[in-house]
Amino acid sequence: MLKDITLGQYLPGNTVVHRLDPRTKILLTTAYIVLIFLVTSPLWYVVPALYVALAARLAGLSFGQMLKSVKPLRLLLILTFVLNLFFSGGTTVWVRWGIVNITREGVMLAIHFSMRLIFLVVGTSILTLTTSPVALSDGIEILLKPLKVFHFPAHELAMMMTIALRFIPTLIEETDKIMKAQQARGADFESGNLIARAKAMVPLLVPLFVSAFRRAGELAMAMEARCYHGGEGRTRLRVLRFTADDAKAILVTVAALALVVAGQKLL
Amino acid sequence: MDCINPIEAQSVAYRYEEDAPLAVDHVTLSIARGAFVSVLGHNGSGKSTLAKLMNALYLPSEGCVLVCGLDTAKEEHLWDVRRHAGMVFQNPDNQIVATVVREDVAFGLENLGVPQPEMVPRIDEALEAVKMTEYAAAAPHMLSGGQKQRVAVAGVLAMRPDVMILDEATAMLDPSGREEVFSTVRKLNREKGITVVWITHFMEEAALSDRVVVLHHGAIAMDGAPREVFSHVAELKTLGLDVPPMAELAGMLREDGLALPAGILTVDDMTKELKACLSRLNT
Numbered sequence: 001m002l003k004d005i006t007l008g009q010y011l012p013g014n015t016v017v018h019r020l021d022p023r024t025k026i027l028l029t030t031a032y033i034v035l036i037f038l039v040t041s042p043l044w045y046v047v048p049a050l051y052v053a054l055a056a057r058l059a060g061l062s063f064g065q066m067l068k069s070v071k072p073l074r075l076l077l078i079l080t081f082v083l084n085l086f087f088s089g090g091t092t093v094w095v096r097w098g099i100v101n102i103t104r105e106g107v108m109l110a111i112h113f114s115m116r117l118i119f120l121v122v123g124t125s126i127l128t129l130t131t132s133p134v135a136l137s138d139g140i141e142i143l144l145k146p147l148k149v150f151h152f153p154a155h156e157l158a159m160m161m162t163i164a165l166r167f168i169p170t171l172i173e174e175t176d177k178i179m180k181a182q183q184a185r186g187a188d189f190e191s192g193n194l195i196a197r198a199k200a201m202v203p204l205l206v207p208l209f210v211s212a213f214r215r216a217g218e219l220a221m222a223m224e225a226r227c228y229h230g231g232e233g234r235t236r237l238r239v240l241r242f243t244a245d246d247a248k249a250i251l252v253t254v255a256a257l258a259l260v261v262a263g264q265k266l267l
Numbered sequence: 268m269d270c271i272n273p274i275e276a277q278s279v280a281y282r283y284e285e286d287a288p289l290a291v292d293h294v295t296l297s298i299a300r301g302a303f304v305s306v307l308g309h310n311g312s313g314k315s316t317l318a319k320l321m322n323a324l325y326l327p328s329e330g331c332v333l334v335c336g337l338d339t340a341k342e343e344h345l346w347d348v349r350r351h352a353g354m355v356f357q358n359p360d361n362q363i364v365a366t367v368v369r370e371d372v373a374f375g376l377e378n379l380g381v382p383q384p385e386m387v388p389r390i391d392e393a394l395e396a397v398k399m400t401e402y403a404a405a406a407p408h409m410l411s412g413g414q415k416q417r418v419a420v421a422g423v424l425a426m427r428p429d430v431m432i433l434d435e436a437t438a439m440l441d442p443s444g445r446e447e448v449f450s451t452v453r454k455l456n457r458e459k460g461i462t463v464v465w466i467t468h469f470m471e472e473a474a475l476s477d478r479v480v481v482l483h484h485g486a487i488a489m490d491g492a493p494r495e496v497f498s499h500v501a502e503l504k505t506l507g508l509d510v511p512p513m514a515e516l517a518g519m520l521r522e523d524g525l526a527l528p529a530g531i532l533t534v535d536d537m538t539k540e541l542k543a544c545l546s547r548l549n550t
Contacts, residue, residue, distance in 0.1 A: 134366055166366045169408040215361045222362035225322055225354040226375040226422065227346050233380045237373035237390075 009069070009125070010132050016245055017059035017130045022139030024246040028253050029127045035253075036119050038260050042112050047263075048119050051256050052126070059130045069125035070118055077114055084110035137161040138238060155231025163219070171212060178207050273351065273429045273462045274298040274321055278330035281316055281485075290316040292485035293330065298430070303456045303463045305473035305493075308482035309507040314466045317482065318434040321464065322352040335429055350379060353423030357435040359415035360408075368410075368418050369394065369403040375426040393425035396459070397451050413444025417451055424455065430462040431455070437467065445469070470497075470511045474532045481506060494530030513537045 012018075017025075032051065039045055056066055070077070090105025131139075141158030148154060179189065182203060189200050274297065281291040291313045298304050308314045319325040320332050323339040335351045337344040353375075356362045365371040372390045381389070394400045397417040407415060416436055423431055433452060437445040449465075449472050456463045465476060473479050479496045481489035483506045489496050497503070500510050500518035510518070517531040517540075527540050 134370075162365060166364060166407070169406075170360050173408070215358075218356065218358060218361035219364070221324060222354075222356050223364060223374075225324060225349060225356075226426070227349050227378040228374070229346065229378065234377050235380050235383055235386070236377055237370055237383060237386055239383055 009128050011061070011065070011129050012132070013060055013130065015058060015060045015130070017055060017126070019243075019245065020130075020249055021240050021242055021246050022131050022135040023143055023240060024242065024249055025127050025131055026136075026139050026143060028249060029124055031253050031257060032123045033120065035257050035260055036116055036123070038257070038264075039116070040264055042108065042115060044260060044264055045115050045119065047256055047260050048123065051253075052119065052123050054252070055123075055126050059126060061126065061129060065129065066122050066125065069121050069129075073117065073121055077117055080117060081110045081114045084113050133165050134162065137165075138236075138240065142240065155234070159231075167212075167215070170215075171208070174211060175204065175208055178204055271300060272297040273300055273335050274464065275333040275336075276317075276320070276330070277333070279317075279320055279327045279332055280329040281313075281320055281325055282328050289328075289485050291320065294482075294485070294487055295330075296480065296487065296490075298462060298464060300429075300462055301456070301460045302478055303453065303465065303476045304478045304480060305476040306464060306466045306480045306482060307468065307470075307473050307508060309468070312482040313485035314482050315434050316485075318354070318432050318464065318466050321430070321432050322354050323348045324354070346379075350426055351428055352430045352432055353426055353428035355416065355419045355423055355431065355433045355436045357438050359412050359419065359439065362419050363407045363415060363422075366406060368399065368405050368407060371407060371418060372421045372425050375422055379426065389425045389427075390421075393421040396424055396455060397421045411444060412440045413447040416440065416444070416448045420448070420451060420455075424461075428461065430464060432464045432466070434466045435468070436465075437469065437472065445472075449475070468508075470509050474511045474514075481508065493532060497532055498529040 032048070035051070036048055039048065052066075056063075085102060085106050086100055088103070088106040088109045090103030092104035093101050094104055094107070095102040128136075137158045140161075141154050144152060144154035144157070179187075183189065187200065187203065189197065189204075191197075192200070276294050276296040278293045278295050279291055280289050280293050282289050294317060306314045306317065316325065320327055320339070321334065323332075323334075323345055326340050332339045334348045337348050337351070339345075339348050363371050364374050369390055372393055373386055376386045376389060391400070391403075394403055397420050399414065399417050399421060402410065402414065402418075407418065410418065419436075420431070420433075431452065436452075437448050440448065452463055452465070453475065455461050463476075465472065467473060474493045474497065476493060479489070479491065479493045480487060481496065481503070488506055489499065489502070497511055497514040498518075500515055503510050509515075511532050513531055513533055513536060516537065517527050521527050525544060527544065531537055531540055
């Protein structure tokens with residue numbers, strides 16, 4: 001049960017999008033974010049909409065799966081919409097109700113910002129839905145490598161991500177075990193209000209932390225015993241390769257960017 | 268690197284802190300190439316400390332340890348020492364680094380800077396040797412304890428060490444996992460000639476090795492072939508150790524006046540000797 005949890009929201013598959021180099025996907029996602037911010041009128045959201053639809057179709061993702069990523073943000077979305085609707089000023093008043101004015105500009109702005117938020121989340125979720133956490137950390141490591149001149153610890157960051165991923169199931173299992181051991185001795189994690197339940201978690205966290213630190217110490221020793229000495233002179237088992245598909249994906253993205261920039265300027 | 272004794276400890280002493288008592292008390296020990304040596308001792312006898320001195324995780328407070336002729340205390344030898352003397356630890360969960368089995372086996376190779384095309388056959392070979400090939404793409408947390416320890420063995424094996432040091436590698440496993448790991452390592456020792464230092468507190472395992480070293484308060488109390496060491500039943504008991512059940516039974520029968528020879532360790536030994544006894548009584 002607890003052992004079988006999936007990490008992140010990765011949906012394994014073997015589509016073109018899944019097979020793209022993680023570096024390409026990270027870079028394209030960045031480009032996509034730029035694209036979203038370049039859109040200045042709601043009408044032009046048709047370009048990112050088509051782009052996301054194409055990517056989702058190629059990745060074999062359904063509309064429902066994509067929409068799921070928006071769900072946790074619904075509160076923020078409503079807030080964004082309402083705030084922009086009522087407080088953006090403007091001159092063309094559509095509804096006047098006491099001190100509340102709803103203007104044409106307000107409505108446009110509310111739609112604009114909500115769209116921006118929705119597209120940001122839906123688009124970037126394609127990256128996390130189609131790229132395994134391991135591939136992601138690989139991609140990040142290689143992309144951030146040039147920052148080493150500024151002493152940015154790219155390798156260490158990626159190693160931390162890998163180890164964190166490796167130990168999440170182990171620690172979950174351990175939490176489960178400690179919980180059961182304490183429940184067997186009468187601990188109560190389920191009743192009471194929020195504060196009481198949070199308090200009941202304290203005796204759970206202490207042994208968990210102690211054990212996590214002990215594990216960290218042992219793991220560090222095991223890594224040293226296997227000659228780990230940082231990223232210097234290290235080779236990698238997984239080699240990332242750009243393919244023709246990566247080139248095509250980049251081309252499509254550049255085209256979308258150009259369309260938005262040129263289109264908005266000319267029309 | 269060719270040397271007769273891949274591990275050579277010369278009057279090694281180690282203390283954890285300045286004023287602490289010696290955890291390892293002037294041990295002199297040489298381990299021959301290709302041997303399977305068990306190190307026994309009760310808790311706190313210094314056996315784990317001795318293991319960590321053998322691959323430069325600890326550096327001797329006094330004396331020196333040579334791994335394939337390399338002094339572990341010399342900083343420039345550090346990574347060579349650790350490559351020659353691979354180590355497997357007790358807790359299977361705390362020594363696997365990667366999220367996929369084959370990537371974990373690759374970890375040591377990546378650290379050594381082995382080129383990628385060369386890595387693949389070495390990983391496959393190591394996984395084959397510990398019979399974990401079919402789990403190459405599995406996630407470590409889905410494996411059993413014995414399987415995890417075999418992955419750890421493969422990770423060390425891929426680095427092609429001369430010596431493998433296993434620090435109570437079976438202590439946290441169930442009996443079948445223990446047997447699985449022990450027989451895998453014993454086979455590697457026989458077939459690939461890898462020298463093994465097997466630290467344990469299970470007498471059954473020690474009984475199956477070539478040589479048994481018993482530590483007590485950080486010093487060597489007994490050293491010899493298992494048959495010889497385990498015939499000193501009373502002495503082992505004063506050191507706080509169990510004796511393999513058949514060795515103990517043989518000791519009791521001998522006390523009762525049955526003329527049994529020394530060196531009985533297994534049930535097979537016992538039946539053979541008892542049959543011999545019976546036929547002598549009948550004639």
